[in-house]
Amino acid sequence: MQIYGCKISYYTGKLETYLRFRGIPYETESRFGNEKELLAGAGVVQDPVVQLDDGRWMTDSTPMLAWLESEQKAPTIFPKNPVMKFVARLIEDYADEWLWRAAMHYRWSYRSDRRYAAEAIYSDGIDGSLLFPGFIARPRIAHRQFGSFVRGDGVTAKTREHVELGYLTALDRLQAIFERRPFVLGDTPTIADFGLMGPMLRHFGQDPTPAEIMRARAPAVYEWVARMWNTRAEGSGSWLIDEVDDVLADLLLEVCETHLAQLRQNAQAYSSNLTRYDQDIQGCHYVQVPTSRYRVWCLEELRRAWTALDGNAQEALRVHLTSPEAAILWDESAFSPSDYDNERQAPFNQGINVYGTGLPPR
Numbered sequence: 001m002q003i004y005g006c007k008i009s010y011y012t013g014k015l016e017t018y019l020r021f022r023g024i025p026y027e028t029e030s031r032f033g034n035e036k037e038l039l040a041g042a043g044v045v046q047d048p049v050v051q052l053d054d055g056r057w058m059t060d061s062t063p064m065l066a067w068l069e070s071e072q073k074a075p076t077i078f079p080k081n082p083v084m085k086f087v088a089r090l091i092e093d094y095a096d097e098w099l100w101r102a103a104m105h106y107r108w109s110y111r112s113d114r115r116y117a118a119e120a121i122y123s124d125g126i127d128g129s130l131l132f133p134g135f136i137a138r139p140r141i142a143h144r145q146f147g148s149f150v151r152g153d154g155v156t157a158k159t160r161e162h163v164e165l166g167y168l169t170a171l172d173r174l175q176a177i178f179e180r181r182p183f184v185l186g187d188t189p190t191i192a193d194f195g196l197m198g199p200m201l202r203h204f205g206q207d208p209t210p211a212e213i214m215r216a217r218a219p220a221v222y223e224w225v226a227r228m229w230n231t232r233a234e235g236s237g238s239w240l241i242d243e244v245d246d247v248l249a250d251l252l253l254e255v256c257e258t259h260l261a262q263l264r265q266n267a268q269a270y271s272s273n274l275t276r277y278d279q280d281i282q283g284c285h286y287v288q289v290p291t292s293r294y295r296v297w298c299l300e301e302l303r304r305a306w307t308a309l310d311g312n313a314q315e316a317l318r319v320h321l322t323s324p325e326a327a328i329l330w331d332e333s334a335f336s337p338s339d340y341d342n343e344r345q346a347p348f349n350q351g352i353n354v355y356g357t358g359l360p361p362r
């Protein structure tokens, strides 16, 4: 398959880790210069977009991994135990949609990280179609990314400490888990691990500032990043926990307080037709963050997965989802539907960006 995606991209790293695990060959190419084809094929320009050998296009790492996995005969990265399967999906979503803000902040707020990333994106696209010389393009890239995904996503002098705390807490929770077992749920990776590789591989584990923090504060997480990159399905273990233990419960509390709080407030803002809204997470007030239709769909997907569980599984989960924010999974609160992928064709549908047509609205 052909992957259109930047070599330092969050979700491309997640997809690549999975393809390596399954031994599925792929080639990568920059999206720059190929925007028309991506738009026509997948309906969206983002990293990654994939074209299969049979010509079909797909996008969005979450449904792509789900579909690729459904094509496999061998044991799956989705736990059989319905409780653990739900937990794994929830962690994937937190990794996809919550840790993103911290990942973009570290990459584009710190000078060494910004320089490295702007050069990497520039050199990745240059054999495509970038028309500007590097000395003009690199600051433009940094300006676009910082303005849109850092300042434009509510990161200010007032919220910066909380944004960084989100990364540090993720490290601490995962360190405790990997001191006990090699992967999030056992001795083989699940969708929770692949999801976490989005932020952890190409951002936190690779950008100079957060990588140094990871090495010093959470060496077991640093080791896990390399282990994930080098784990093949054949030869990998098969043991998974079938109950939420204390270290996993601690991570789930963070997931609920941050990601589910964000999904709830985003869905409310979407229902009120707001393009931006103030967001309160763990007592930190973010001013005017962008509303995301895509994340309304993420919440709908999690709610569908919750509704599909039987009563026993829901009861077992509720014991561990103690944060009041978890109630958004099961309460009756209504919000405007995303109307995204109503035909349930993802990842072969016409995709949408997380924000607008790529960048959050100004």
Ligand SMILES: N[C@@H](CCC(=O)N[C@@H](CS)C(=O)NCC(=O)O)C(=O)O
Residues within 6 Å of the ligand: 009, 010, 011, 012, 045, 046, 047, 048, 059, 060, 061, 062, 096, 353, 354, 358, 359
């Ligand atoms: N939901 C998509 C998100 C893909 C995505 O947002 N990728 C980022 C880069 S890692 C992107 O292309 N952002 C839009 C832009 O920068 O123009 C997925 O899971 O693959």
